[in-house]
Amino acid sequence: MSGMRVQAKKEGDVIEVKILVSHPMETGTRKDQKTNEVVPAHFIQELTCEHAGKVVLSSDWSGGISKNPYLSFKFKSNEGGSVKVTWKDNKGETETQEAVIK
Amino acid sequence: MSMKRRTFLKGALVGSVAVAMPRAFAEAARTAGFDAKDYENALKSVSGGAEVTDSPAIAIKVPEIAENGAVVPIQINAELPKIESIAILVEKNPVPLIANFKLGDNGVGYISTRIKMGGTSNVVALVKSDGKFFSAKKEVKVTVGGCGG
Numbered sequence: 001m002s003g004m005r006v007q008a009k010k011e012g013d014v015i016e017v018k019i020l021v022s023h024p025m026e027t028g029t030r031k032d033q034k035t036n037e038v039v040p041a042h043f044i045q046e047l048t049c050e051h052a053g054k055v056v057l058s059s060d061w062s063g064g065i066s067k068n069p070y071l072s073f074k075f076k077s078n079e080g081g082s083v084k085v086t087w088k089d090n091k092g093e094t095e096t097q098e099a100v101i102k
Numbered sequence: 103m104s105m106k107r108r109t110f111l112k113g114a115l116v117g118s119v120a121v122a123m124p125r126a127f128a129e130a131a132r133t134a135g136f137d138a139k140d141y142e143n144a145l146k147s148v149s150g151g152a153e154v155t156d157s158p159a160i161a162i163k164v165p166e167i168a169e170n171g172a173v174v175p176i177q178i179n180a181e182l183p184k185i186e187s188i189a190i191l192v193e194k195n196p197v198p199l200i201a202n203f204k205l206g207d208n209g210v211g212y213i214s215t216r217i218k219m220g221g222t223s224n225v226v227a228l229v230k231s232d233g234k235f236f237s238a239k240k241e242v243k244v245t246v247g248g249c250g251g
Contacts, residue, residue, distance in 0.1 A: 014210060027218075029196065045132070056206040060133040064192065064200035066173045066216040066248075073203065074210035 006099035008083045015101055017049060017057075017083055018072045027063030044069060047087040052079045133189070133202040141191060141226075144198040148189050148228055149235045157182065157236035160227050164242050171219040172248030180211030182231035188213050193239075194223035218248045 003022040008015055021044065028041025043063040049056050056075040080101050088094040135147030145154065163177035178188055188211065189202040200217050211229065219225075224239040 027197070054206060056209065057203060059201055059203040060136070061201040062136050062197050062199055064195060064197055064218050066218055070214075070216050072212075072214040073205075074212045075206060076208040076210060 004085065004087070004095050004097045006083065006085045006097045008099045008101040010077075010080065010101050013076050013078055014074050015051070015077055015083070016072060016074045017085070017099075019047070019049075019070070019085055021069045021087060021095075023067070023069060023087075023089065025063055025065055025067045025069060041090055044087045044089045047071065047085065049073075050084045050086075051075070051077060052081060056083070133199070135189075135199045135202075136197065138199065139196060141193040141198040144191055145226070145228065148191075148199065148202060149230075152235050154228065154235040154237050157229070157238060160229055160236060160238035162225060162227050162238055162240040164225055164240055167243045167245065168219060169245045170248060171221065171244040171246055173216050174219050174225075174242060174244070174248075175214075175216050176225060177214040178212065178227045178229075180227070180229045180231070180236075182211060182229060182236060184232040185209055185211045186230040186233075188230075189228040190215075190217060191226040191228060192217065192219055192223050193226060195220050219244045220247045 005020045007018040023044055024042055026039050026042040030039050032039055044061050046060055048058045057073055082098050082100045084096060084098045086096040133148060135144045138144035138147055159181045161179045168174045185205055187202055187204045190200040191198045192200060203213050219242060222243045224241050226237055226239045228235060228237045
């Protein structure tokens with residue numbers, strides 16, 4: 001049902017993080033085409049990324065991010081090590097994934 | 103013995119409340135504007151009513167025509183100083199505010215993701231830089247909407 005892949009690549013002092021999450025991202029307004037019933041909302045509400053003990057990205061989402069979300073962002077750091085990405089959805093489900101910076 | 107146990111339990115309870123508080127605050131800090139059903143109000147909620155200036159320093163890369171509104175790739179590049187946040191809004195979506203990305207002190211003005219569009223609309227990037235708000239917009243023509251499904 002869920003699952004997350006995180007990649008982090010360093011070029012000079014810029015680290016690019018690429019994230020792919022398996023998640024339905026249901027807005028709560030979509031109707032099931034067979035049953036004609038509204039599919040309950042189920043979407044990621046927040047996603048954060050930490051590096052070297054600091055939050056380098058925190059984000060708030062609506063159901064307007066596509067199903068199986070993809071996100072890429074960049075930050076500057078002279079340190080290597082790893083990044084830690086965590087998401088949490090409106091049902092309280094959460095997942096954390098760490099990736100070594102390459 | 104049982105008194106001590108009571109006291110201990112009370113202490114534990116107070117402790118857990120104290121730990122729970124910051125988390126409650128963190129959740130309260132969710133960006134305002136997700137409840138807004140129209141673009142003007144969503145924009146106002148994110149900017150806090152502050153003035154928003156059009157900026158050529160923000161580049162939005164989106165397809166001119168999206169065949170499938172359920173998956174529209176978007177890339178934002180902002181060449182502005184001290185970028186604090188980048189929000190993505192779709193003017194005509196039922197929930198116009200897609201997401202707000204808050205960058206750390208060493209953030210780079212770059213976001214790439216995939217969004218849903220209910221139909222042809224302007225896509226707006228709202229960037230907070232050094233305490234001020236800047237925006238740019240670009241139209242995407244959507245062949246098949248991706249909100250009602």
